Amino acid sequence: MEAQQSNQHKIFFILISFIAFIIFSIYFTFDFFPKAHQAKQIIIGDGMTGPKGMVWIPGGEFMMGSNNRLAKQNEQPAHKVYVDSFWIDQTDVTNAQFAAFVKATGYVTTAERKPNWETIKVQLAKDTPKPSEDQLVPGAMVFVGTKQAVPLDDNSRWWRYVPGANWRHPQGPKSNIIGKEDYPVVQVSYEDALAYAKWVGKRLPTEAEWEYAARGGLEQTNYSWGDEFKPDGKTMANTFAGKQFPVVDAAYRNKIGTTKVASYPPNGYKLYDMAGNVWQWVSDWYRSDAFLQTKDWINPKGPMTSYDPDDSYAPIDAPKRVIRGGSFLCDENFCMSYRPSARRGVDPYNPMSHVGFRLVM
Secondary structure (H helix, E strand, O other), X not given: OHHHHHHHHHHHHHHHHHHHHHHHHHHHHOOOOHHXXXXXXXXXXXXXXXXXXXXXXXXXXXXXXXXXXXXOHHHOOOEEEEEOOEEEEOOOOEHHHHHHHHHHHOOOOHHHOOOXXXXXXXXXXXXXXXXXXXXXXXXXXXXXXXXXXXXXXOHHHOEEEEEOOOOOOOOOOOOOOOOOOOOEOOOOXXXXXXXXXXXXXXXOOOHHHHHHHHHOOOOOOOXXXXXXXXXXXXXXXXXXXXXXXXXXOOOOHHHOOOOOOOOOOOOOOOOOOOOEOOEEEEEEEOEXXXXXXXXXOEOOOOOOOOEOOOOOOOOOOOOOEEEEOOOOOOOOOOOOOOOOOOEEEEOOOOOEOOEEOOOEO
């Protein structure tokens, strides 16, 4: 009798062990453990194993946004999100890549066209008079800086609309991109980014995809590389190089601007410049309260309308698209938007000298 019970216990133990083994195997074979899956499946495309210049990011859950003390209200609350797998450009789209698009298609960017009053006036107070025709000339916004410290409540002190500024001449007619073929293209509007994406067979990332990729597998860290801004004193991103934003003096003038893509270490997903250098367009409409309203946590596409009560220069419902990643103009005293949860809304027809983009598939 005791021998029979012993055999039954052995059989029961073997069955339980077998079932546990099957469950354990399924757990790791499929995507029940997103983080472990991610660590094993990151692929850099080479033209044969995936599209060249892109990185395969396996789908998974992550905490989007931030409750950190550094986070602004529009980044809160942190909330769980799931995104499917996708390919993403390893770097921002470069001048050379955009030039190939323009050469092949003859495309004329927003900054190279006469401004359309219908798209401008929705960003202005209701009774703003239409400018004269001689004022509506092709151009774009350029960072010009200041000669001395100024209050940071009015960005018109360091930005100017410069006639003749465009992707070929980012700072104005006298500037050019010769020798900067591998720098990120700037002075491109949201519309320009969409046009390039269509030509190359890709699309802009959603805000959730962008942040998931920017975090590089780290959970709720301050930066894409960890919690320290300069680990062991090492500079990890192209941020404001001057002594005090937005002052541009002679000693720093040549250091303030974009840098060649991939000049700084990549994040955990082998992506470059997900912090600093240039802001990046994403597909979502911008709402400052988007994370308070979100209900769809699986592949969220963002809100249907814009809402920005923090912009004193535009109506609260003026159409805006999200930009992510911060730029060479961010520093600890001004915006700190080189953090992966940082976000901002911008007029989709407003090219600027610190905004570019990257794409996904």
